[in-house]
Amino acid sequence: MFETLTAAPPDKILSLSVLYRNDPRPTKIDLGVGVYKDSAGATVIMGAVREAEKRLYDSQKTKTYVGMAGDEGFNKGMLKLVFGEGADLSRMFACQTAGGSGALRTLAELLAKARPDATVWLSDPTWANHAPILKAAGLKTAVYPYFDAATGLVKAEAMLDGLKKAAKGDIVLLHGCCHNPTGANLSIEQWGPVADLLVERELFPFVDLAYQGFGDGLEDDAAPVRLLASKVPEMVVATSCSKNFSVYRDRVGAAILMGKDADSVKIAGSQALATTRVLYSMPPDHAAAAVRIIMEDAGLYADWKTELESMRLRMLNLRTGFAEALRRQSNSARFDFIADHRGMFSRLGITEAQVDRLRDEYGIYMVGDSRFNVAGLKEDQLEDLAKAVVSVL
Incomplete structure (x- = not known):
């Protein structure tokens, strides 16, 4: 039966995650997989969700x-x-x-x-x-x-x-x-x-x-x-x-x-x-x-909205900070669009070969089309990241 099959092509983003995990460099940066990360690089459980789960655990009587x-x-x-x-x-x-x-x-x-x-x-x-x-x-x-x-x-x-x-x-x-x-x-x-x-x-x-x-x-x-x-x-x-x-x-x-x-x-x-x-x-x-x-629940809903808003604003600040760092390092407005975009992703607009260099030379991981996860950025790494990007242009 299975001899008629050929291997499916690997998922590019998930394959990138494997490469990142196996990279021993302590300075490596994961900008690939699309999950929100806080300033410590963790994808935490939101406070309102944790409280709701506790209430659910206490009240749920069946798994039907x-x-x-x-x-x-x-x-x-x-x-x-x-x-x-x-x-x-x-x-x-x-x-x-x-x-x-x-x-x-x-x-x-x-x-x-x-x-x-x-x-x-x-x-x-x-x-x-x-x-x-x-x-x-x-x-x-x-x-x-x-x-x-x-x-x-x-x-x-x-x-x-x-x-x-x-x-x-x-x-x-x-x-x-x-x-x-x-x-x-x-x-x-x-x-x-x-x-x-x-x-x-x-x-x-x-x-x-x-x-x-x-x-x-x-x-x-x-x-x-x-x-x-x-x-x-x-x-x-x-x-x-x-x-x-x-x-x-x-x-x-x-x-x-x-x-x-x-x-x-x-x-x-x-x-x-x-x-x-x-x-x-x-x-x-x-x-x-x-x-x-x-x-x-009005209280939990308000707590959730507050936490969600803090996540959104953090990504906006990271966008602005990264765009400004790239402007300083490149001495150009080439990457200013990053601050104007919204959501978790943007594309740097660099080639796949340049993306490969970022990974190989600096341990910076992003998808081959230069899509990067804004939430994967860290506030104290923006200048070094911008230097690395400019170095491969």
Whole structure:
């Protein structure tokens, strides 16, 4: 049986982690894997999550299944977090999934059932796992222009022109905030024409919202999704709690549907649950229950927002500090865009050979396309890191 198989290509980011772990140099820096790290380099459990887990431990009486949709209180909380308190929930459906990736796959399978001939349009570039997830569900993909590597800006007009090539009924995958891998985002003013184009050409929005709260704040990061919801008749959103609740290994996300009316979204929701039944039958409970406890308790919710905001502001300060250090070391404005980007990632805009030199000569680890994790930076290393980058240019 297995003799017919060939080895799968190694995951570039996970392979990078192995190289980093095996590097004996005490000065090595890990800017690869996308997890939030504090100033000590640790990915800690948030205080509100720890307290919610304690309450859960004391109150939980059973480990029986919670149902295919998962924790209903969690689902309701996620809808409010994404769409706001005043959203028309009668047209919406949410189900708990195994992380943001599970939400993406669930929604991809659902859309493949609904529109098997549709093409899904992806930004150039996009998260490395988007295309494999969509293709595994049987969907075709194409790309639209997005990032200008020379300026570090979004090519907003080129993006609109590219999407005009999409056929009626095609699907457009959009990063709701904190674009991965570039960190370059549309302004809310630029989102308006995108929404209008989707409506005009009858294109279907598929939003990946993996980093709400990591960019400009919880409300501002949700603004593009809410703008779309105010204009388009229907859409889907994949959201994740991995980053903003720091529950990575517990795998908690939500697949969200917004339909034209209550009846259509009820039918679509039943198909989404049928999909999860085949994929993994029942979702895990622990972290979703903890998140639900946080969202239902005013004190814990306030504590969580305060801690999340401190994480966001730290990343902004690191962006500014790194950009300033690079300006000093390079005596140019070449890297100033880093301070303007948002979220966990940006691309330095250097070659793969230069990335290899950073790893080999300085023990600085980042993805080959020069994507680096802002949260992996340390305040006391910015100047040395900037010197190393400039030395390989």
